[in-house]
Amino acid sequence: MKTPAEYYQRDRQWHAPALTPEYKTSVSRAPSFPLLSLEQSASEITGPSFRNDDINPGDNDLLHNYATAGESAIGERIILHGRVLDENARPVPHVLVEIWQANAGGRYRHRKDGYLAPIDANFGGCGRTLTDDQGYYVFHTVKPGAYPWRNWVNSWRPAHVHFSVFGTSFSQRLITQCYFEGDPLIARCPIVQTLKDPAAVDQLTAALDMNATIPLDSIAYRFDIVLRGRRATYFENRPEGG
Numbered sequence: 001m002k003t004p005a006e007y008y009q010r011d012r013q014w015h016a017p018a019l020t021p022e023y024k025t026s027v028s029r030a031p032s033f034p035l036l037s038l039e040q041s042a043s044e045i046t047g048p049s050f051r052n053d054d055i056n057p058g059d060n061d062l063l064h065n066y067a068t069a070g071e072s073a074i075g076e077r078i079i080l081h082g083r084v085l086d087e088n089a090r091p092v093p094h095v096l097v098e099i100w101q102a103n104a105g106g107r108y109r110h111r112k113d114g115y116l117a118p119i120d121a122n123f124g125g126c127g128r129t130l131t132d133d134q135g136y137y138v139f140h141t142v143k144p145g146a147y148p149w150r151n152w153v154n155s156w157r158p159a160h161v162h163f164s165v166f167g168t169s170f171s172q173r174l175i176t177q178c179y180f181e182g183d184p185l186i187a188r189c190p191i192v193q194t195l196k197d198p199a200a201v202d203q204l205t206a207a208l209d210m211n212a213t214i215p216l217d218s219i220a221y222r223f224d225i226v227l228r229g230r231r232a233t234y235f236e237n238r239p240e241g242g
Contacts, residue, residue, distance in 0.1 A: 066124030075104025091135030
């Protein structure tokens with residue numbers, strides 16, 4: 001049985017500041033007062049947990065999980081895979097990984113998306129899976145298209161896939177997104193520009209992985225995800241050291 005332990009505090013210097021006026025939406029969303037530091041509760045460091053029967057076979061196959069029988073989603077077929085690790089480079093097994101994305105034309109399947117690109121009747125745009133014993137996950141999907149958004153007059157979001165990773169507890173919960181190696185829109189995106197460290201941008205970019213590519217079928221991209229790590233040991237029986 002795993003002993004409850006606090007997780008590493010977030011590195012506020014690594015992540016983008018809450019208020020970044022070039023990303024217009026942050027102006028109304030950013031907090032007006034300094035953030036409070038709260039101790040992690042028992043419920044935050046002990047759950048939730050997921051089992052294989054919580055998901056259905058094929059939930060990680062976005063090419064077919066919303067398609068009519070015998071049909072497939074339209075677009076560049078890709079494999080998006082990688083490992084979920086903690087900050088000590090240890091695999092995080094049996095955690096729920098969920099993704100959602102636009103279709104190959106850059107349009108989401110929801111009523112408020114008014115972009116001109118057509119809806120793909122065979123693509124729902126979301127999937128989920130559990131990591132294996134080594135923290136490995138894989139999705140089969142289409143590469144999402146870029147789309148315009150009303151930040152400035154001619155702002156475009158790079159192709160990206162949104163991720164939700166629960167980790168082993170709510171304190172490890174991560175919601176993020178990945179981009180794709182070689183996309184010229186990454187450097188122009190106001191959201192990406194909120195990250196001042198190029199290494200942080202690199203960590204959000206899925207690398208082309210020809211070794212995992214299926215010839216005549218699907219190009220592969222690798223995206224490893226790092227979650228907050230548990231402290232390996234207590235220091236003098238206090239959770240603040242390790």
